[in-house]
Amino acid sequence: xxxxxxxxxxxxxxxxxxxxxxxxxxxxxxxxxxxxxxxxxxxxxxxx
Ligand SMILES: [Zn+2]
Numbered sequence: 001x002x003x004x005x006x007x008x009x010x011x012x013x014x015x016x017x018x019x020x021x022x023x024x025x026x027x028x029x030x031x032x033x034x035x036x037x038x039x040x041x042x043x044x045x046x047x048x
Contacts, residue, residue: 005041007032
């Protein structure tokens with residue numbers, strides 16, 4: 001279940017595979033492998 005998210009710190013877009021619905025949120029706090037720390041990530045939408 002890939003969600004397209006974008007790290008607000010570095011701007012990297014990546015896919016987040018989670019089994020729960022995050023579509024109601026605007027952002028999610030997740031580990032960014034580029035920043036190498038937890039950052040706020042903008043939820044861009046669901047990828048088919
Ligand atoms: Zn980042």
